[in-house]
Amino acid sequence: MSTDIEPREHTELRAAVSALGRRHGPGFDRAALWAEAGKLGYLGVNLPEEYGGGGGGMAELSIVLEEAGAAGAPLLMMVVSPAICGTVISRFGTGEQKAAWLPGLADGSRTMAFGITEPDAGSNSHRITTTATRTEDGWVLNGRKVFVSGVDIADATLIVGRTSDARTGNLKACLFIVPRDTPGFGRRHIEMELDADEKQFELTLDDVHLPADALVGDEDAGLLQLFAGLNPERIMTAAFAIGMGRFALDRAVAYAKERQVWKAPIGAHQAIAHPLAQAHVELELARLMMRKAATLYDAGDDLGAGEAANMAKYAAAEACVRAVDTAVHTLGGNGLTKEFGLARLVTASRVARIAPVSREMILNFVATHTLGLPKSY
Numbered sequence: 001m002s003t004d005i006e007p008r009e010h011t012e013l014r015a016a017v018s019a020l021g022r023r024h025g026p027g028f029d030r031a032a033l034w035a036e037a038g039k040l041g042y043l044g045v046n047l048p049e050e051y052g053g054g055g056g057g058m059a060e061l062s063i064v065l066e067e068a069g070a071a072g073a074p075l076l077m078m079v080v081s082p083a084i085c086g087t088v089i090s091r092f093g094t095g096e097q098k099a100a101w102l103p104g105l106a107d108g109s110r111t112m113a114f115g116i117t118e119p120d121a122g123s124n125s126h127r128i129t130t131t132a133t134r135t136e137d138g139w140v141l142n143g144r145k146v147f148v149s150g151v152d153i154a155d156a157t158l159i160v161g162r163t164s165d166a167r168t169g170n171l172k173a174c175l176f177i178v179p180r181d182t183p184g185f186g187r188r189h190i191e192m193e194l195d196a197d198e199k200q201f202e203l204t205l206d207d208v209h210l211p212a213d214a215l216v217g218d219e220d221a222g223l224l225q226l227f228a229g230l231n232p233e234r235i236m237t238a239a240f241a242i243g244m245g246r247f248a249l250d251r252a253v254a255y256a257k258e259r260q261v262w263k264a265p266i267g268a269h270q271a272i273a274h275p276l277a278q279a280h281v282e283l284e285l286a287r288l289m290m291r292k293a294a295t296l297y298d299a300g301d302d303l304g305a306g307e308a309a310n311m312a313k314y315a316a317a318e319a320c321v322r323a324v325d326t327a328v329h330t331l332g333g334n335g336l337t338k339e340f341g342l343a344r345l346v347t348a349s350r351v352a353r354i355a356p357v358s359r360e361m362i363l364n365f366v367a368t369h370t371l372g373l374p375k376s377y
């Protein structure tokens with residue numbers, strides 16, 4: 001892909017992560033790549049330097065995930081651990097919380113998952129019912145979460161709840177750090193049709209007692225703190241999707257140049273070449289939108305970043321789904337073999353269309369907030 005409008009440091013970061021990703025490559029050992037990327041400072045490029053991070057922002061972190069994915073070695077937990085949890089703790093955590101978590105999140109020695117989705121709330125986060133009740137020395141949490149990624153490998157999960165005095169109505173979100181082995185914090189593995197190392201879990205919070213300092217930020221700050229984490233999540237999901245789309249497209253282009261069943265390689269047929277070219281254009285466009293979202297976010301424009309991050313996630317997911325579909329078709333029968341490893345991306349490419357916010361909810365957002373149309377739900 002052309003990278004000419006990027007600052008030189010970004011191009012260099014891209015090249016370095018790409019080389020690391022290729023060294024690990026498809027079929028990679030997730031934990032080994034995570035550890036090495038952490039040691040090299042890539043997992044914490046967005047976190048403050050005083051806590052061991054790189055002092056950059058989402059522009060840099062999204063490059064890391066995109067390039068790892070484009071090399072066939074995506075690190076899903078980057079969407080959650082440094083991007084959501086690292087950002088929220090950096091921006092709203094106490095000095096103690098920052099000192100306790102950020103150095104480990106930055107060098108990859110600690111990981112944090114993120115749980116907001118609930119079985120009865122789904123896309124409607126205002127309906128979440130995980131409730132925090134104040135005790136003499138802290139909090140008790142009760143509730144259920146679903147589809148939470150990586151809880152088994154994370155040291156803790158950042159759980160989104162609401163306080164018992166704000167049990168109904170629009171969500172006034174509170175964020176709690178729940179260590180993995182806290183009594184009452186149960187998990188059940190949900191079997192997914194996804195060929196990925198990171199697992200999804202249903203969580204039960206059954207009288208989970210937490211100290212007062214488990215709460216990150218202000219219990220009255222509401223959605224502001226939550227969105228400080230959700231916009232990075234959308235930007236990183238875009239990076240995940242663009243990386244996967246590029247990986248699939250690269251493989252298909254290489255195949256189309258080599259495979260010959262008539263006089264010329266199959267890539268000489270426009271029926272094969274045009275969809276590949278279209279996939280490339282769409283991935284480049286999505287990447288531009290992702291860059292806009294990251295730039296606005298890093299500049300502190302949370303509102304502008306929100307709209308751009310939604311659009312980038314939408315564009316990247318759609319581009320990824322089409323790139324993978326095109327790639328599989330380009331390879332004919334080999335598109336479905338284990339050897340070429342593209343068919344497994346068919347389900348994986350759908351993840352970004354569904355999570356963390358579905359395609360339809362983004363269209364709802366754009367229709368209502370950008371275009372000013374009446375809210376439909």
Ligand SMILES: Cc1cc2nc3c(=O)[nH]c(=O)nc-3n(C[C@H](O)[C@H](O)[C@H](O)COP(=O)(O)OP(=O)(O)OC[C@H]3O[C@@H](n4cnc5c(N)ncnc54)[C@H](O)[C@@H]3O)c2cc1C
Nearest residue numbers: 114115116117122123147148149351354355356358360377
């Ligand atoms: C692989 C994977 C990993 C995940 N990891 C995490 C994680 O780490 N942490 C976490 O908290 N969550 C996670 N999720 C959950 C994810 O964020 C949710 O699946 C997503 O938000 C959609 O919620 P839902 O599945 O309940 O779908 P629903 O809300 O039930 O939606 C179902 C369908 O209805 C549509 N729909 C709903 N409302 C409307 C409307 N008003 N207008 C039009 N269409 C509508 C949706 O677009 C969707 O197509 C993960 C999901 C997956 C698949």
